[in-house]
Amino acid sequence: MGAVCKLLSRGLVVFLRFVLCFCLNISVMGSGTELGRDTIVAIITLYKEGYKCKDIATRVGIGVRQVQKWIKKFRDGGGEDIPTPKPRSGRPRKIQNRTSKVIKRQLDKNPTLTARKLKENNPALLQDVSVRCISDHLLKDLQYRSCCAKVLPLLSAKNVRDRIAFSKKYKDWTLEDWEQVLWSDESTFVVSSGCRSKRKNWQDASHNVWRRSSSLEENHLAN
Secondary structure, eight states, rough: HHHHHHHHHHHHHHHHHHHHHHHHHHHOOOOOOOOHHHHHHHHHHHTTTTTTTTHHHHHHOOOOOHHHHHHHHHTTTTTTSSOOOOOOOSSSSSSSHHHHHHHHHHHHTTTTOOOHHHHHHHHHHHHTTTHHHHHIIIIISSSSEEEEEOOOSSSSSHHHHHHHHHHHHTOOOOOHHHHTTTOOOOOOOOOOOOOOOGOOTTOOOOOOOOOHHHHHHHHHHHH
16 A cells, blocks of 8 residues: 555656646746847757757756757758747838837827828828827827827916906006007917817817826826
8 A cells, every 4th residue: 555655746746846847847938939149049059069959948047948959950951050030920010110109299288189190291201101190109009098188277367367357456447548558569369269079179280199108107197
């Protein structure tokens, strides 16, 4: 009976070791992960120095199967040139990193710019990019959100008090009194904010602004 238990315990230990090694191998390799040029060079260099596949995998930080795959490619190629990864399939990105940085810089400077306006302002960079593609890039890649700009009051409480005090002070002045005043300048005053429904329009640059998701979360936490 003791021999049977000892045999079962050994089998359980071996099984657990196998499961642990298998899980670690999968977690390190990843799913569909392409190795960089530096990693491949490190694998081949260690292989030339006589290291085993397991030791190479530990040093480089990838799975043993990945090491074996690239060593096999190195052997199949004659054992001289370092193998290179194949180019990834799929359509190339319409908006490159340089263009993305230009867009981000312009939006940080003027958050009211629409996707259509960005395309018009950058014909050389966004000539072959649609407005829809630019909007998707802002939302998905740059993590911007189109938000309604906060409507500020046209007159603050101090403005209201000052105007009431001014009106009461000069309410008894006649036309002749006002004709003696020298007006130095003229100004235009807005007494109405207009139609509020315009704020819901996605393309209304006067009411919509682009905000980064991180800044929105910080403002929400601050409030």
